[in-house]
Amino acid sequence: MTRQTDQMPTKERIIETAGEIFGDQGFKAATIRSIAEAAQVNVAAINYHFGDKERLYHTVLEDIFDRGFETFPSVTPLSPGQDPEKQLQRFIRDMFSRLSSQEGLGVGTTGKGRLIAREFLDPTQAFEEIVETYIKPHRDVLLSILAGICGTEADDPRLKPCAVSILGQCVYFSFAAPLIKKLMPECVLTPENLEELAHGVYLFSLGGIKQLAGRADE
Known part of the structure; x- marks a missing residue:
């Protein structure tokens, strides 16, 4: 236990410690x-x-996501007068930060980050509420942004594969860091290159979205 954890109130100290242990050992192996x-x-x-x-496990998950979205809040659904392209750029940058930062979900950098990685790959029942509370609203925001760029409705079925592609790119930089390091070490996500990599995903995605919008007019 670190000095910082030692100074926490009992309940918060348990949550912080449990997050690290659940992440390192998994839910089944970890013991009270x-x-x-x-x-x-x-x-x-x-x-x-x-x-x-x-x-306790459910509380730990909720605490991780609550802190992550409090520190890096999701942009709101697109409203009249907002620039959807700027909203997409911010959405991607904030998702990069939320996933990789220790102040966010800390994927790949902390025990709690390994816990999140476990849940993404093999979700437990406790993750269902997390999906409903945090992830689905996040998806809906992205769909509204894509609809604004394409000039269509958010329920346009063509937008869903685009949304999955954007989310997948953001997730890959955090979850596949060990593989990226072997393939293209200069593309490993760090605090120093986060803005550059996020902007690259934005430009790449925007090009595909505009291509999709152009085909809709043909």
């Missing part, structure tokens, strides 16, 4: 006793605040 020992609390304290391991 090991979390209690690492957080320097007794098992009764965890039971008092959370009830059981399932509820």
Whole structure:
């Protein structure tokens, strides 16, 4: 346990410590006793605040996403007068930051980030509420932006593959960092090149979206 964690109130200290242990060991392997020992609390304290391991795990997930979206809030659905291209640029940049930053989800940089990676690849039941509360609204914002660029409605089925492509590019830079390092080390996401890489994804995606919009007029 770090000095910073040691100074936290008991409940917050348990959540912080549990996030690291769940990320390193997985939900099944992690035990309440090991979390209690690492957080320097007794098992009764965890039971008092959370009830059981399932509820603790759910709380940890919620805390990670709540902090991530509080630090890097999603842009709002497109409203009249807003420039959808600028909104797309901000959406991509903020998603890069939210995924990779330790102040966000910390994918690839912290134990909690490894926990998120586990959930993306093999979702647990606890992740269902996270999807409804955070990820689906995020998707809807992106679809509204794409609709604004294409001059169509957000429920246009052609937009969904575009949305998946954009989300996939953002996620790949964080989740596939070890592979990227072997293939193109200069493209490994860092705080120093985040703006450049995010802008590249924006330009690449915008070109495809405009191509799609042009075909719709043919």
